Amino acid sequence: MDSKRREAFPYRYELHCHTNWCSRCAHNSPQELAQAYWEKGYAGMVITDHFLLGSTAVDPNLSWEEKARRYNAPQEAVNRWAQEHGYDFQAFFGLEHQYGGGKEVLTYGIDLEFLLAHPDLHLLPLPAYAAAVHQGGGWIAMAHPFREEPYIDPTIQPQPACLDGAEAFNYGNRTDRENQRAVAFIRQHHIVPTSGGDVHSIADPGLGQAGIALRQRARSSQDLVQALREGNYCLLIRGEWVLPDEVLAGTPKLWADHR
Numbered sequence: 001m002d003s004k005r006r007e008a009f010p011y012r013y014e015l016h017c018h019t020n021w022c023s024r025c026a027h028n029s030p031q032e033l034a035q036a037y038w039e040k041g042y043a044g045m046v047i048t049d050h051f052l053l054g055s056t057a058v059d060p061n062l063s064w065e066e067k068a069r070r071y072n073a074p075q076e077a078v079n080r081w082a083q084e085h086g087y088d089f090q091a092f093f094g095l096e097h098q099y100g101g102g103k104e105v106l107t108y109g110i111d112l113e114f115l116l117a118h119p120d121l122h123l124l125p126l127p128a129y130a131a132a133v134h135q136g137g138g139w140i141a142m143a144h145p146f147r148e149e150p151y152i153d154p155t156i157q158p159q160p161a162c163l164d165g166a167e168a169f170n171y172g173n174r175t176d177r178e179n180q181r182a183v184a185f186i187r188q189h190h191i192v193p194t195s196g197g198d199v200h201s202i203a204d205p206g207l208g209q210a211g212i213a214l215r216q217r218a219r220s221s222q223d224l225v226q227a228l229r230e231g232n233y234c235l236l237i238r239g240e241w242v243l244p245d246e247v248l249a250g251t252p253k254l255w256a257d258h259r
Contacts, residue, residue, distance in 0.1 A: 005241035009213035009234045013224060014045035016096070016106060016143065016167070016196025016210070019074045022049035024057040027201040030074035030091065031081045038082075038089050040208035043217055046094040046224065047074045048106050048143075048196075052122040054098035068115035071095065092221040096143055099126040101153025105163070106196070109138040109225040130162035139225040141194045142166035144174055146181040158185060165192030165228060168247045169237045171206030172198025183250055192228050193247045195235040211236045 018026035019033055028036075030047065037045050049071060050056050058070045071093075078091035095107040105126070114136045115121065121132060130140055145158045145166050158166065168183045186193050197206035213234040218224045227233045234241040 002241055005213075005234055005243075009215055009241060011043040011214045011217050012041065012211055012236060013043060013214065013218060014197055014199065014207075014211040015094075015108075015141075015194055015224075016048050016170070016172075017045055017199040018049050018096075019047060020057065021074045021077075022057050022071055023055055023200070024050070025055045025200055026057075027203075030077045032202055033199070034078040034081060034089060034091060036202040036207055038087055042208070042211070043088070043214075044090040044092065045078075045211075046092045046106075046108060046221065047078070048094040048096045049074065051095045051097040051107075054096060054104065064119040065116060068112060071115065072112040088217070090217075090219070092218070092224065094221070097122060097129065099129065101156035102147075102149065102151050103153070103156050103158070104143040105130075106141045106143050106167075106194075107133055107138055108141070108228075109133075109221050110136055111221070114138070126159050126162050137222065137225075139164045139228065141192070142182075143196065144170040144172065144178065144182070144198070145185055146178045147174060148178060160185070160189035160191060163189070163191050165194050167196050168193035169195040169210060169235065170198050171196070171210045171238075172200075172204075174198075180250070183247060187248050192231070193235060193244050194228065195237055209236065209239050213241055 019030045020026040058067055075091045075093045082089040093111050096104050098104045142158050142163050166186050169179055195210045197210035199207045214227050
């Protein structure tokens with residue numbers, strides 16, 4: 001069954017990764033991270049560096065335009081690198097926005113022009129942030145919805161009215177219990193399950209273990225968003241191709257704790 005799915009959905013994309021150009025907690029350049037995903041057989045990745053209220057490496061004293069261009073630079077660098085090497089590999093623009101208490105949302109389907117048109121986007125409360133993203137054709141997924149860490153405020157909950165999806169599987173040292181709670185939340189609120197490696201280094205064990213797989217190559221972030229909206233994808237969970245319905249059914253084999 002898995003081999004048939006690999007043939008039907010051959011194009012893999014990471015939906016959650018960080019570069020040291022814009023994420024203070026990341027360890028590698030965009031090109032180094034892209035090389036690692038290319039070697040794993042991925043067709044591309046969405047660079048979701050931490051936005052300005054999170055673990056950002058972007059100087060807060062820059063102008064808004066300079067900040068926006070800093071966030072766009074990793075994507076551009078990867079795509080130049082791929083062209084120079086003759087690789088059919090593409091990076092897409094994304095963000096991981098921290099809206100309070102360590103709670104974060106992944107933002108897809110927006111671009112530099114969107115950021116330039118929305119000064120101080122990061123300062124909006126989540127409903128206003130989500131409304132702006134959705135008006136611009138973007139898509140929002142909750143990152144690790146029930147992550148348990150000392151710096152996370154458990155009283156600040158996910159806001160399903162603002163979300164299109166959520167990570168049913170996050171590899172970044174998340175436990176079975178956290179991921180299972182995420183699946184229950186997704187099922188309860190009828191939103192879309194996603195998967196992310198939450199990769200911060202080329203040495204991260206989650207590299208190559210998460211993301212989504214598509215039937216056709218995505219040539220834009222809107223292609224990725226459309227596949228998610230239509231449910232026309234497989235999730236990658238510990239390197240396995242898994243249909244969204246199977247994730248929502250809580251297939252037991254998915255929850256082998258890796259922490």
